[in-house]
Amino acid sequence: MPERLDIIKTCKLFIGGSFPRTESGRSAPVHDGRGRVIAHVCIASRKDLREAVESARRVSDSWADASAYLRGQILYRMAEMLESRREEFASAISTTTPLTPAKARREVDASVDRLVRFAGWTDKFQQVLGCQNPVAGPYYNFSVPQPSGITGILSPDAPSLLGLVTMISAPLCTGCPVVAVASDSTPLPAVLLGEVCATSDIPGGVVNILTGNRAELIEPMAEHREVQVIAAANLKPAQRELIQTAAADGLKRIHLLEHSDSSWLDDDAAASPWEIDPYLDTKTIWHPSAT
Amino acid sequence: MTGVDSHTAGTTGWEYSPAPERTRVAIKDEYGLFINGSFCAPKSRRRFDTINPATEETLSRVAEAGPADVNAAVEAAKAAGPGWARLKPSERAKFLFRIARRIQERSRELAVLETMDGGKPIKESRDIDLPLVAQHFFYHAGWADKLAYAFPGRTPRPVGVCGQIIPWNFPLLMAAWKLAPALACGNTCVLKPAETTSLTALHLAEIFQEIELPPGVVNIITGAGETGAAIVEHPDVKKVAFTGSTEVGKHLARSVAGTGKKLTLELGGKSPNIIFADAAIDQAIEGIVASIWFNQGHVCCAGSRLFVQESIADEVIDKLAHRMRSLRIGDPLDKNTDVGAINSSTQLKTIERYIDAGGDEGAVLHEVNEQPLPDKGYWCRPCFFTGVQPSHVIAREEIFGPVLSVMTFRTPEEALARANNTPYGLAAGVWTNTGSKIFEIARKLDAGVVWCNTYNKFDASSPFGGFKESGFGREGGRHGLRAYVKF
Numbered sequence: 001m002p003e004r005l006d007i008i009k010t011c012k013l014f015i016g017g018s019f020p021r022t023e024s025g026r027s028a029p030v031h032d033g034r035g036r037v038i039a040h041v042c043i044a045s046r047k048d049l050r051e052a053v054e055s056a057r058r059v060s061d062s063w064a065d066a067s068a069y070l071r072g073q074i075l076y077r078m079a080e081m082l083e084s085r086r087e088e089f090a091s092a093i094s095t096t097t098p099l100t101p102a103k104a105r106r107e108v109d110a111s112v113d114r115l116v117r118f119a120g121w122t123d124k125f126q127q128v129l130g131c132q133n134p135v136a137g138p139y140y141n142f143s144v145p146q147p148s149g150i151t152g153i154l155s156p157d158a159p160s161l162l163g164l165v166t167m168i169s170a171p172l173c174t175g176c177p178v179v180a181v182a183s184d185s186t187p188l189p190a191v192l193l194g195e196v197c198a199t200s201d202i203p204g205g206v207v208n209i210l211t212g213n214r215a216e217l218i219e220p221m222a223e224h225r226e227v228q229v230i231a232a233a234n235l236k237p238a239q240r241e242l243i244q245t246a247a248a249d250g251l252k253r254i255h256l257l258e259h260s261d262s263s264w265l266d267d268d269a270a271a272s273p274w275e276i277d278p279y280l281d282t283k284t285i286w287h288p289s290a291t
Numbered sequence: 292m293t294g295v296d297s298h299t300a301g302t303t304g305w306e307y308s309p310a311p312e313r314t315r316v317a318i319k320d321e322y323g324l325f326i327n328g329s330f331c332a333p334k335s336r337r338r339f340d341t342i343n344p345a346t347e348e349t350l351s352r353v354a355e356a357g358p359a360d361v362n363a364a365v366e367a368a369k370a371a372g373p374g375w376a377r378l379k380p381s382e383r384a385k386f387l388f389r390i391a392r393r394i395q396e397r398s399r400e401l402a403v404l405e406t407m408d409g410g411k412p413i414k415e416s417r418d419i420d421l422p423l424v425a426q427h428f429f430y431h432a433g434w435a436d437k438l439a440y441a442f443p444g445r446t447p448r449p450v451g452v453c454g455q456i457i458p459w460n461f462p463l464l465m466a467a468w469k470l471a472p473a474l475a476c477g478n479t480c481v482l483k484p485a486e487t488t489s490l491t492a493l494h495l496a497e498i499f500q501e502i503e504l505p506p507g508v509v510n511i512i513t514g515a516g517e518t519g520a521a522i523v524e525h526p527d528v529k530k531v532a533f534t535g536s537t538e539v540g541k542h543l544a545r546s547v548a549g550t551g552k553k554l555t556l557e558l559g560g561k562s563p564n565i566i567f568a569d570a571a572i573d574q575a576i577e578g579i580v581a582s583i584w585f586n587q588g589h590v591c592c593a594g595s596r597l598f599v600q601e602s603i604a605d606e607v608i609d610k611l612a613h614r615m616r617s618l619r620i621g622d623p624l625d626k627n628t629d630v631g632a633i634n635s636s637t638q639l640k641t642i643e644r645y646i647d648a649g650g651d652e653g654a655v656l657h658e659v660n661e662q663p664l665p666d667k668g669y670w671c672r673p674c675f676f677t678g679v680q681p682s683h684v685i686a687r688e689e690i691f692g693p694v695l696s697v698m699t700f701r702t703p704e705e706a707l708a709r710a711n712n713t714p715y716g717l718a719a720g721v722w723t724n725t726g727s728k729i730f731e732i733a734r735k736l737d738a739g740v741v742w743c744n745t746y747n748k749f750d751a752s753s754p755f756g757g758f759k760e761s762g763f764g765r766e767g768g769r770h771g772l773r774a775y776v777k778f
């Protein structure tokens with residue numbers, strides 16, 4: 001008998017700002033490098049996914065209408081909260097992946113910096129991606145980017161934290177709420193990220209994080225009529241085809257990310273305006289100019 | 292209606308003398324496929340008639356490209372690709388400038404041909420379509436050697452062979468929208484015009500020969516849906532661009548799934564046009580005319596749902612009926628014609644089915660234009676419905692004809708909720724003289740193009756394209772280049 005029994009954490013889903021268990025009553029163990037069970041995570045169901053999309057829908061307008069300055073401060077707040085828990089995240093990564101503690105720390109640091117990077121983009125991408133158009137007539141004509149809507153995210157297995165942070169912060173920066181499915185193999189950092197969101201002024205429902213079987217959730221996510229954008233990283237060809245086929249009927253915007261280990265770390269590759277653009281629709285507004 | 296009737300030209304008092312456009316166009320008896328820089332007979336050995344929808348006379352016979360023809364066109368485009376992409380960008384630009392100039396020089400001929408083959412009034416093809424066609428090539432020509440500035444931090448490269456499928460409502464303009472950005476970005480193209488309106492694209496091919504565009508850079512093949520499907524499914528086509536119905540667009544999205552092909556879709560719409568009580572009413576009436584009766588309503592961004600604030604509904608409906616009565620319908624080649632022929636008998640039947648459905652569901656049809664219609668050809672009088680419920684078919688589905696559904700609202704919130712209550716999101720109009728309101732409504736409308744105190748304005752520098760099920764991708768402006776480059 002050990003002197004003190006460990007408290008094994010119950011990892012729950014993050015939906016609508018709270019931490020429910022999956023309605024399916026299923027869970028899966030998370031192992032450390034030596035095969036010891038260190039936690040259990042929920043296996044989210046289709047119904048949990050629908051619940052998450054519903055939560056996102058409720059705050060879709062208010063998040064899009066929030067000022068860019070406010071969205072920037074909230075993303076920065078997330079960075080602050082993540083910064084203060086760096087050790088815990090690094091340990092979760094190094095315990096559950098082959099990464100060395102040093103590499104795990106590097107990933108956590110990059111994730112904090114990534115949030116800061118996107119916090120700074122919230123009130124600038126409009127100026128980079130929008131423009132005034134010199135039409136041949138007496139009109140003011142300008143193109144402004146607007147958030148496309150609820151974004152479904154299938155984040156990569158590796159880097160589990162940096163991939164997820166990158167993929168949620170780009171749409172969040174534009175004003176899209178997100179429903180993210182964490183890595184199957186390394187869900188723990190995602191679970192912890194939900195806790196960071198819950199303490200960082202992100203309105204409930206703007207970020208929703210599910211753990212479980214990605215394969216089970218790909219199709220219902222791509223088919224869901226309220227989901228406007230699907231972003232997915234490092235998919236297998238068959239999964240790509242599955243998403244594109246399932247998303248065709250709703251004519252969803254699909255953003256497929258293909259990053260190497262090093263390009264995930266590279267801000268120019270992973271956090272440029274061209275990584276923000278897929279979550280935007282351009283609106284062009286005409287108005288006559290006359291006396 | 293009282294009072295206004297006595298002023299109406301056309302129905303009482305004044306008659307207009309015919310004012311036909313007399314420019315002659317040399318139309319060949321038959322046209323081949325434009326592949327690798329020359330016209331060739333189709334390997335399919337099949338041809339089909341193209342008619343003038345205003346007279347039902349056969350204008351010419353056009354080739355129907357089969358799979359072997361599609362393959363030859365794609366092969367030609369693929370072979371021409373590396374040379375075109377390697378060409379010094381400023382030289383590539385000069386080819387596009389040359390195209391623009393030849394279009395301007397041949398513009399009347401092309402306008403007349405567009406009107407004869409498609410049915411649109413000459414004043415529209417002459418004053419709107421053709422100037423925009425030339426502008427698109429001129430505008431995009433200038434981008435060819437400046438692409439790096441369009442994409443900060445990236446090095447844009449051509450995508451490869453582009454398969455481009457275009458509709459019959461703006462045949463030459465849609466060809467320009469597709470070809471100009473693709474060529475400027477260094478791609479080569481296989482373009483398929485719609486089967487009822489192939490002729491102007493084939494005359495554009497003659498221009499490509501005249502200006503010595505390298506063979507294979509643009510290939511124009513004619514045919515119907517099967518030809519289009521063969522282009523989309525060809526493994527060497529790397530980018531698909533389609534303008535047409537949402538139904539076909541969804542089908543294309545499924546057919547390119549998993550292939551890695553880039554896709555842009557410019558699809559249908561059921562665009563709202565919102566008139567507030569504080570709008571300049573007479574200007575708004577002209578805006579409604581432009582929004583729904585322009586090009587016989589064969590416009591994907593037509594303002595086919597009119598929302599009028601309740602307090603001015605009677606006035607707007609009276610004035611609209613008066614204005615509709617004065618529209619001149621008939622010979623599209625007459626310079627005074629406002630509303631031309633419906634593009635095809637198939638489309639006419641579709642429109643008539645919707646008009647019947649509107650009446651069946653209880654809406655009230657206003658069809659007060661009493662001008663005599665020509666004996667031959669496909670004609671539909673401009674009309675509008677009142678008493679339309681949001682659930683009615685005519686308020687939900689794209690009709691693609693000169694049929695307007697008029698509804699009323701009380702508050703801006705109601706107008707917005709109802710305007711956005713559609714899977715489409717292509718365009719929208721809003722009319723008010725209150726600046727703050729117009730910006731707020733424009734911001735909240737789910738539409739890729741919002742016309743404030745105007746409607747149906749287009750420009751090569753102005754991005755066009757939809758939200759939601761109206762498709763994705765933009766055409767025109769800096770944003771339109773994105774579809775034709777990879778990083």
